[in-house]
Amino acid sequence: MLSCERIIALVFALGLLIAGALGASAQNYEAALAGFTKDSFNDTDSAIGAVAASGNPLALDVIQALQDGRLLFSGDKVFIKDKAGATLDAATGKPAAAPPDAANVRLNNRLRRSVEAALGGLTLMSNDPARRYEAAQAVFKSRDANALATLDAALAKETDGRVKRALSEARAAVILYQASASENDKIAAIGTIKERADQDARGLLAGLPTGQGATVQKAAADAITSIDNRLALWNMVQNAWYGLSLGSVLLLAAIGLAITFGVMGVINMAHGEMVMLGAYVTFMVQEIIRARNPALFDASLFIAVPLAFLFAGSVGILIERTVIRFLYGRPLETLLATWGISLILQQAVRTIFGPTNKEVGNPSWMSGAFEFGGITITYNRMWIIVFTLAVFAALLGLLRFTRLGLEMRAVTQNRAMAASMGIRTARIDALTFGLGSGIAGIAGVALSQIDNVSPNLGQGYIIDSFLVVVFGGVGNLWGTLVAALTLGVANKFLEPFAGAVLGKIAILVFIILFIQKRPRGLFALKGRAVEA
Amino acid sequence: MRYSTSITRRCLMATAGLAMGLAAVLPARAQDTIKVGILHSLSGTMAISETTLKDVMLMLIEEQNKKGGLLGKKLEAVVVDPASNWPLFAEKARELITKEKVAAVFGCWTSVSRKSVLPVFKELNNILFYPVQYEGEESERNVFYTGAAPNQQAIPAVDYLAKEEKVQRWVLAGTDYVYPRTTNKILEAYLKSKGVKQEDIMINYTPFGHADWQTIVADIKKFGSAGKKTAVVSTINGDANVPFYKELGNQGISAKDIPVVAFSVGEEELAGIDTKPLLGHLAAWNYFESIKSPANAEFTAKWKAFTKNPKRVSNDPMEAHVIGFAMWVKAVEKVKSTDPDKVIDALPGIEAPNLTGGISKMLPNHHITKPVFIGEVRGDGQFDVVWKTEGLVPGDAWSKELEGSRDLVGDWVTHKCGNWNTKTNKCGS
Numbered sequence: 001m002l003s004c005e006r007i008i009a010l011v012f013a014l015g016l017l018i019a020g021a022l023g024a025s026a027q028n029y030e031a032a033l034a035g036f037t038k039d040s041f042n043d044t045d046s047a048i049g050a051v052a053a054s055g056n057p058l059a060l061d062v063i064q065a066l067q068d069g070r071l072l073f074s075g076d077k078v079f080i081k082d083k084a085g086a087t088l089d090a091a092t093g094k095p096a097a098a099p100p101d102a103a104n105v106r107l108n109n110r111l112r113r114s115v116e117a118a119l120g121g122l123t124l125m126s127n128d129p130a131r132r133y134e135a136a137q138a139v140f141k142s143r144d145a146n147a148l149a150t151l152d153a154a155l156a157k158e159t160d161g162r163v164k165r166a167l168s169e170a171r172a173a174v175i176l177y178q179a180s181a182s183e184n185d186k187i188a189a190i191g192t193i194k195e196r197a198d199q200d201a202r203g204l205l206a207g208l209p210t211g212q213g214a215t216v217q218k219a220a221a222d223a224i225t226s227i228d229n230r231l232a233l234w235n236m237v238q239n240a241w242y243g244l245s246l247g248s249v250l251l252l253a254a255i256g257l258a259i260t261f262g263v264m265g266v267i268n269m270a271h272g273e274m275v276m277l278g279a280y281v282t283f284m285v286q287e288i289i290r291a292r293n294p295a296l297f298d299a300s301l302f303i304a305v306p307l308a309f310l311f312a313g314s315v316g317i318l319i320e321r322t323v324i325r326f327l328y329g330r331p332l333e334t335l336l337a338t339w340g341i342s343l344i345l346q347q348a349v350r351t352i353f354g355p356t357n358k359e360v361g362n363p364s365w366m367s368g369a370f371e372f373g374g375i376t377i378t379y380n381r382m383w384i385i386v387f388t389l390a391v392f393a394a395l396l397g398l399l400r401f402t403r404l405g406l407e408m409r410a411v412t413q414n415r416a417m418a419a420s421m422g423i424r425t426a427r428i429d430a431l432t433f434g435l436g437s438g439i440a441g442i443a444g445v446a447l448s449q450i451d452n453v454s455p456n457l458g459q460g461y462i463i464d465s466f467l468v469v470v471f472g473g474v475g476n477l478w479g480t481l482v483a484a485l486t487l488g489v490a491n492k493f494l495e496p497f498a499g500a501v502l503g504k505i506a507i508l509v510f511i512i513l514f515i516q517k518r519p520r521g522l523f524a525l526k527g528r529a530v531e532a
Numbered sequence: 533m534r535y536s537t538s539i540t541r542r543c544l545m546a547t548a549g550l551a552m553g554l555a556a557v558l559p560a561r562a563q564d565t566i567k568v569g570i571l572h573s574l575s576g577t578m579a580i581s582e583t584t585l586k587d588v589m590l591m592l593i594e595e596q597n598k599k600g601g602l603l604g605k606k607l608e609a610v611v612v613d614p615a616s617n618w619p620l621f622a623e624k625a626r627e628l629i630t631k632e633k634v635a636a637v638f639g640c641w642t643s644v645s646r647k648s649v650l651p652v653f654k655e656l657n658n659i660l661f662y663p664v665q666y667e668g669e670e671s672e673r674n675v676f677y678t679g680a681a682p683n684q685q686a687i688p689a690v691d692y693l694a695k696e697e698k699v700q701r702w703v704l705a706g707t708d709y710v711y712p713r714t715t716n717k718i719l720e721a722y723l724k725s726k727g728v729k730q731e732d733i734m735i736n737y738t739p740f741g742h743a744d745w746q747t748i749v750a751d752i753k754k755f756g757s758a759g760k761k762t763a764v765v766s767t768i769n770g771d772a773n774v775p776f777y778k779e780l781g782n783q784g785i786s787a788k789d790i791p792v793v794a795f796s797v798g799e800e801e802l803a804g805i806d807t808k809p810l811l812g813h814l815a816a817w818n819y820f821e822s823i824k825s826p827a828n829a830e831f832t833a834k835w836k837a838f839t840k841n842p843k844r845v846s847n848d849p850m851e852a853h854v855i856g857f858a859m860w861v862k863a864v865e866k867v868k869s870t871d872p873d874k875v876i877d878a879l880p881g882i883e884a885p886n887l888t889g890g891i892s893k894m895l896p897n898h899h900i901t902k903p904v905f906i907g908e909v910r911g912d913g914q915f916d917v918v919w920k921t922e923g924l925v926p927g928d929a930w931s932k933e934l935e936g937s938r939d940l941v942g943d944w945v946t947h948k949c950g951n952w953n954t955k956t957n958k959c960g961s
Binding site: 041206362452 | 737
């Protein structure tokens with residue numbers, strides 16, 4: 001890291017020197033470009049610095065193209081491919097056809113850091129505040145001393161508060177790592193960085209080279225302690241959030257089982273495979289969208305949800321009509337039969353789609369993260385929590401307010417009475433099983449965003465789903481909700497101390513003990529509906 | 533579960549009975565061919581990785597037959613499905629050797645499946661070619677290890693990170709089973725011998741198929757904010773990788789900040805991931821599909837034609853089977869017999885070209901010499917080689933880094949012993 005910075009700094013300095021002495025930036029720029037044609041990481045690295053320092057108006061385009069993998073070379077010529085696919089001669093900026101053997105200029109991690117640093121220096125004065133913010137962050141990381149003059153200029157005319165703060169933080173980072181800066185400047189810089197108070201700031205302070213004055217060192221140590229205290233507090237919030245997120249995944253996977261197992265009493269070992277089918281529906285939808293209409297990609301999940309519900313639901317109804325209805329009241333046979341079905345479904349998917357993982361992409365609104373105080377909240381987890389709660393609410397509403405829901409509750413509470421009131425119980429059984437399976441299918445759409453889409457997808461969730469339903473109390477949706485969230489949060493608070501493996505074991509032991517004490521789970525059903 | 537085993541067993545017996553019946557009816561046909569056993573899971577969790585290896589073996593055998601077979605006989609592939617079930621591996625191995633009378637077996641992926649078949653191969657004296665990188669600490673007379681030992685993958689990768697990326701803090705993250713645990717033990721000892729302090733090493737294990745990586749990724753981020761360059765050495769296996777990399781990408785950890793070097797992620801595994809957020813993360817292998825060499829170009833073209841899928845990728849364990857099969861063919865031709873005892877004695881010293889332009893050699897410890905490559909993930913799911921060893925690295929059966937195995941060597945040529953102690957000059961530790 002250090003040596004690479006030194007190289008950049010050297011090249012920058014050299015570039016500036018030559019530019020100043022000769023005043024012929026065009027020649028420097030072209031000479032620098034030649035470095036890209038060597039296909040050697042070291043030459044590319046020097047070329048990045050030299051191009052960035054050349055002051056040529058094309059420099060930004062070249063570096064940007066390099067970052068995006070759009071910079072090509074062939075022989076001693078360098079070409080920029082623009083976003084539309086047309087090629088320009090990098091030396092002149094005029095359109096030029098690249099020969100067919102033109103290859104991408106290759107990057108490795110070291111070079112990507114150089115590119116980022118160079119881009120940061122070049123875009124500090126950009127018109128777009130978002131780019132200026134990114135540039136400031138890049139400089140904060142690269143701590144490139146040559147950017148100081150530009151930083152000061154940018155700070156003087158910056159009006160956007162957020163960018164201004166980022167710029168002053170970047171300036172503080174540069175000054176803190178500058179050997180020649182005075183102690184007072186450094187202590188002021190530490191103050192600025194301390195206010196940033198995130199892990200990057202902590203890393204910056206902790207990595208301060210030794211040999212600083214005593215006051216600087218003390219200020220840095222104090223700042224680290226203060227950041228650590230703040231982060232420790234946020235750590236609790238983070239654990240709670242992660243627990244909520246894990247709980248929502250558990251709930252989503254278990255909610256369909258709460259219907260088939262909880263309400264109908266069918267031990268459905270093929271539940272996980274319904275989730276898997278939902279994930280494969282998502283994959284198919286995305287494949288078709290990719291092939292036919294890529295612009296729709298961000299909407300792919302909205303299209304997949306109803307389709308996954310219908311498909312998994314129909315498979316569920318088919319299983320109920322052909323197998324399960326003959327086995328009501330015989331739990332052991334149901335267990336074995338549905339386990340067999342799960343194996344058949346897995347192998348069928350494996351035969352059709354192959355055993356390897358399928359690529360399900362995240363729509364843009366589900367990728368990335370944002371900072372909330374001291375924690376990072378990823379969009380996909382956040383939307384899954386929202387989605388889970390929506391599904392839960394919709395299911396409650398369906399059971400409470402619709403005729404189908406009424407009939408379902410009637411049949412599960414007293415089958416004979418419901419039948420004598422004119423409800424076709426066989427039809428309701430099929431529809432209830434279909435509903436549970438359909439919801440499992442919807443869960444598959446959401447889980448495809450965070451997990452593998454492979455034939456084994458369902459197996460990972462089946463045990464956890466049963467745990468949640470049993471723990472929450474069979475036949476009670478609210479119990480399922482509370483149980484899923486409790487298990488999720490407990491797991492996430494245990495994990496930092498006990499590790500992922502021990503944490504899981506601890507949760508299992510806890511549930512076993514709990515079931516010994518309260519065999520009917522958290523919220524046991526009371527009244528006549530409970531068979532003795 | 534009791535029911536299921538009895539069903540499987542009944543089913544097995546029926547199959548075995550049928551096979552015996554067939555063998556009795558068609559005795560003549562069996563003598564015209566040399567049978568080669570293929571013992572890879574085609575269903576269950578490991579099917580994702582092992583199915584490919586079955587296909588590659590079928591292709592190699594078909595090719596050999598086109599060249600006229602072996603010793604004037606045709607080769608015949610016998611494919612069985614151990615279904616990712618470790619005890620079933622042993623049953624199927626026994627079936628291959630006793631019922632099918634195969635001359636050699638190519639198979640297994642996980643270390644536990646190899647350990648499960650080991651007693652069978654010893655008892656029935658047959659040959660197993662094992663194509664996957666593994667934790668070492670083993671050298672058996674009946675097994676030939678064509679995948680990498682830790683010194684052919686893990687140690688060079690750590691050296692690369694320390695030298696090129698100037699990494700000073702290490703996260704050793706793995707799935708909780710024998711390969712990651714042993715590899716991490718070796719790496720920890722190695723890092724400490726290089727002066728890395730205990731507080732700069734974080735070791736983390738997760739269950740198989742772990743899907744919720746939020747806490748661990750946040751911990752890695754925290755560990756990396758101590759002002760020293762940090763890297764993750766990942767022995768995370770199989771399906772757990774996709775959610776791990778997704779979480780890294782979503783939490784904004786890029787390879788520029790905290791690179792991850794993986795020992796179990798290759799072209800096949802990346803086929804299921806959107807690789808854009810993974811750009812620059814690393815993998816250490818002895819083969820990458822993107823390596824340019826005439827042998828590799830020929831192989832990948834043949835492979836795509838054989839599978840009739842222009843997008844089918846190739847990976848490191850496939851190359852191991854290519855080398856292992858070529859070595860076995862050469863050894864059989866050398867002794868003009870498929871008798872396991874003769875072939876086992878003939879194999880050490882046999883050389884076969886690998887796909888990256890070198891010549892690999894079978895060593896007396898039943899491991900082979902291989903080049904080591906470090907690759908960075910590209911946008912298209914392939915790897916760019918950023919570093920490679922000079923020449924080939926001989927595989928160590930016993931790690932030089934561990935206390936108990938430092939003085940041991942496997943030597944089946946002079947000492948006829950898998951764990952020869954060079955200090956005491958005795959067989960056995």
